[in-house]
Amino acid sequence: MKIERIYLLFYGISFISAHVNAFDPITTTLAVGIGATLGSIFKYFQEHCSSKWISFNSTGLEVDLENKLFGQHIASRIISKAVNGFMNNDNPKKPLVLSLHGWTGTGKNFVSKMIAENIYKEGMHSSFVHVFTSELHFPHASQIEIYKSQLQQWIKGNVTNCAQSMFIFDEMDKMHPGLIDSIKPYLDYYDKLDGVSYRKAIFIFLSNAGGESIIQTALDFWKAGRDREEIGLSDVETALSLSVFNNKKSGLWHTSLIDKNLVDFFVPFLPLEYKHVVQCALAEMEARDLEPDMSIADQVARDLIYFPKSERVFSVTGCKTIISKLDYYV
Structure with a gap:
């Protein structure tokens, strides 16, 4: 595995560095060379501005x-x-x-x-x-x-x-x-x-x-x-x-x-209605790998404040408080 090799290289450098004599140019050069190689490997895994990291899906x-x-x-x-x-x-x-x-x-x-x-x-x-x-x-x-x-x-x-x-x-x-x-x-x-x-x-x-x-x-x-x-x-x-x-x-x-x-x-972005809040709650359950429960989603949605007050059409907070509400019921 590539990652395992990286770790082996890393520990190899640590071992070499621990035993390098300040007056041993051959061993020192070897450690520096391996260090430069390892640096290049790590650099490969770092994000950079190319199609490897930026690609529209x-x-x-x-x-x-x-x-x-x-x-x-x-x-x-x-x-x-x-x-x-x-x-x-x-x-x-x-x-x-x-x-x-x-x-x-x-x-x-x-x-x-x-x-x-x-x-x-x-x-x-x-x-x-x-x-x-x-x-x-x-x-x-x-x-x-x-x-x-x-x-x-x-x-x-x-x-x-x-x-x-x-x-x-x-x-x-x-x-x-x-x-x-x-x-x-x-x-x-x-x-x-x-x-x-x-x-x-x-x-x-x-x-x-x-x-x-x-x-x-x-x-x-x-x-x-x-x-x-x-x-x-x-x-x-x-x-x-x-x-x-x-x-x-x-x-x-x-x-x-x-x-x-x-x-x-x-x-x-239009104000959200009751049915949309229910959808948000169900989606959040699914995101948490929970079995979507309509009764819980319905309870969460009913707990929110809606306007106009008499008709309760649009949610005042949209789906913003769904996560915290769900924590209470699940």
Whole structure:
């Protein structure tokens, strides 16, 4: 076995090193030579920017979206077409920029994870996937100019290291307005900037901003007795982009990214209904190698808070609290 040989080499080096005399050049050279060989072997197993570690699994993404993402027919369709089109283009004109919007627990982070897992062998643990959280990485408004410079250098350095890097910005609704504009040049239609091409990178923004307009559309369809699957992108996209652009509490407030049409898709995530929460609970049981139990899934779903209060149509927290709720019942 390769791994067993590596261990043998390692212990061999340890043995040799322990018995090397400082004035024995032959033995020393032997130890150094074996050490260099072992270093090369370990380097082989380290993640690097190549097709061995970065390879798009189109079928895998389709299966994940169909079987694991519940109640999001619009988002599923957009993500599938956008990512497939981008990853199958050997010479994209600009980076792929997706802005995912909706209330908490509707699947925004989940979809980001799906995309990463079907592009990078190491998924979200890949050294080429970078996650920024507003309150953690950019907490102080007084330091916004420092953050701008740091963000630019971080993106430039990582794309220089690997053109097919992915950047996920969580909590965009909590980001200081103006900060995200600092990376505008990297999202534009440039061949190269200072010798670096950003065209194969992926940028994903996650935000609760615009969630109200999405919910209102879903409520309007429900009140009219129309099926939620009838809701199309055209029914929410314009109102969503305007809501985000004009929301002073949004990190995309009056941003040039929207003004210059650099966001490829505004992806709406609809509020989840009772049946979707049940599906989430059953899926979580299956993920834990438990026998799916409809009675438990039903109990978990019934424990959540829904709105409007009288009709209890949409879950306030979506599927976000399913894991902790399930821990209580299982």
